Amino acid sequence: MRRFSADYLRRTREGLWESREALADLDLPDRERVLDVGCGTGELTRVLAEEMAANGDGTREVVGVDADPDLLAVAREHRGPHQSFLAGDAHRLPFPDDSFDLVVCQALLVNLPDPERAVREFARVASDGVAAVEPDNAAVSVDSTVEREGDLARRARAAFVAGADTDVALGGEGTREAFRDAGLRDVTTREHYHEKTVEPPYEERDLAAAKRKASGAALAERRETLVGPLDAEEYEDLRTAWREMGRDVVEQMGDRTYRRAEVVPFYVTVGRVDGEPSG
Known part of the structure; x- marks a missing residue:
């Protein structure tokens, strides 16, 4: 468990x-x-x-x-x-x-x-x-002002669901x-x-989550689950795109324009x- x-x-x-x-x-x-x-x-x-x-x-x-x-x-x-x-x-x-x-x-x-x-x-x-x-x-949905965040979240979630034990x-x-x-x-x-929801004014945990996206840490922690549904190359491609998306999140937070809504x-x-x- x-x-x-x-x-x-x-x-x-x-x-x-x-x-x-x-x-x-x-x-x-x-x-x-x-x-x-x-x-x-x-x-x-x-x-x-x-x-x-x-x-x-x-x-x-x-x-x-x-x-x-x-x-x-x-x-x-x-x-x-x-x-x-x-x-x-x-x-x-x-x-x-x-x-x-x-x-x-x-x-x-x-x-x-x-x-x-x-x-x-x-x-x-x-x-x-x-x-x-x-x-x-x-069935979790993500709507974000960073255009590619929703798509990347869907891709990562589908791999996680398929690879979970x-x-x-x-x-x-x-x-x-x-x-x-x-x-x-x-x-x-x-x-x-x-x-x-994440929106201005941001809390410390929101800023920390954005930095984790930019570093790819969240995907790295789930690598064992993701690799299987994804091959090693697909995982690395996803992680590269995820880190780029994370940098966009950090930039929008700096401008106080970032908003994200996740529905579970x-x-x-x-x-x-x-x-x-x-x-």
């Missing part, structure tokens, strides 16, 4: 839940105990707790579980009321059967080689429902399949879109553990 830094999670998920309409099918105000698997630094854990608190009942509890102790340390530092965090493996959760009425994960199944196995474990510890918020990384384009269709194969019922999906589609899939199918 891929590992992510706390800074990466914070940067990529910032503003993801400004609108929470897509979480409606989780029935969070009616939940008593919820488990967030692969909680990372706890962003979704806090959102779940806030939505559960909407009924005014202070007895509700959200537990976050992650296998990375560094991410858990950040989550605990920012822990809110009625939240706790534990170390645990998504395939071997440290809880008895039916410990939670709802088990949730966010951008976890796309990083697991066998999503169905994890969903079956979620269903074991859930008494009522399982939910997953998963992106389709093949997990289904990083799982999205809604793949998640629904994993849910049904795991025996969940009444499976539903809602679409949710996360737009990340997420799919909120919910299934029931027990009960007869509705309808």
Whole structure:
């Protein structure tokens, strides 16, 4: 399973839940105990707790579980009321059967080689429902004032998706399949879109990202994944074009004219553990 830094999670998920309409099918105000698997630094854990608190009942509890102790340390530092965090493996959760009425994960199944196995474990510890918020990384769109950035991003993303050792384009269709194969019922999906923008005034992390583009560092870090779908020559051609694009980004930032919008589609899939199918 891929590992992510706390800074990466914070940067990529910032503003993801400004609108929470897509979480409606989780029935969070009616939940008593919820488990967030692969909680990372706890962003979704806090959102779940806030939505559960909407009924005014202070007895509700959200537990976050992650296998990375560094991410858990950040989550605990920012822990809110009625939240706790534990170390645990998504395939071997440290809880008895039916410990939670709802088990949730966010951008976890796309990083697991066998999503169905994890969903079956979620269903074991859930008494009522399982939910997953998963992106389709093949459908990400980029609009930029640097004309070639969108095309280069598409080329790099297509190679990354093809070379990844997990289904990083799982999205809604793949998640629904994993849910049904795991025996969940009444499976539903809602679409949710996360737009990340870069525009003046730029933050330090925006400037740092532009410099990384100009150096080709981001592609170099993913070379093992990209080379395979791309041969060595195609990879070098892409990296050369990427660095040139990065220099254009740096130049436009200097003129304060650079703008970039990236839209990541997420799919909120919910299934029931027990009960007869509705309808």
